[in-house]
Each structure stands twice: as C-alpha cells, then as structure tokens.
Amino acid sequence: RVIWSNREYRVTSVQRTGESTARDRGGSSERYRDRHYFVLTLEGGPLLEAYFERRARDPRRRWWARVIEDTAD
DSSP: OEEEEEEEEEEEEEEEEEEEEOOTTTOOEEEEEEEEEEEEEEEEEEEEEEEEETTOTTTOOOOEEEEOOOOOO
C-alpha cells in the first residue's frame, strides 16, 4: 500500500524499477547504488514514480514520489 496526498492506495503492479550509481566518497574507484527507482500502478488512482536516496541530505527525507499520470477523475 501507498499513502499519497492523505489517501491510501493499493499497489496493483510495479511497471519499472531501476537504480543509479555514484562513486565512493572515500576516494576509491568503487561505485555503489545511490538511488533506487520504482514506477507503480495504483488501484483506482495515479501512476506513481517513487525513489529512495541512500545518502539524502536530510535522513528523514529519503523517499520521494511524484505522479506521472493521473487516471482518476
């Protein structure tokens, strides 16, 4: 389930997932997964893109989301 704009939705499918990488801050050439992406189809509602940042500036705000397509009228 997902709560978006004070409304609860059931996730009916995961359309797409992905990730991005970044270099290690310690100076090595190693890379790590920095951000994880998800595009979710929600029951009776919008198509939602959500992502998780591992090194967010504010640790309380690691998850972000935005509506890609709102099919609910």
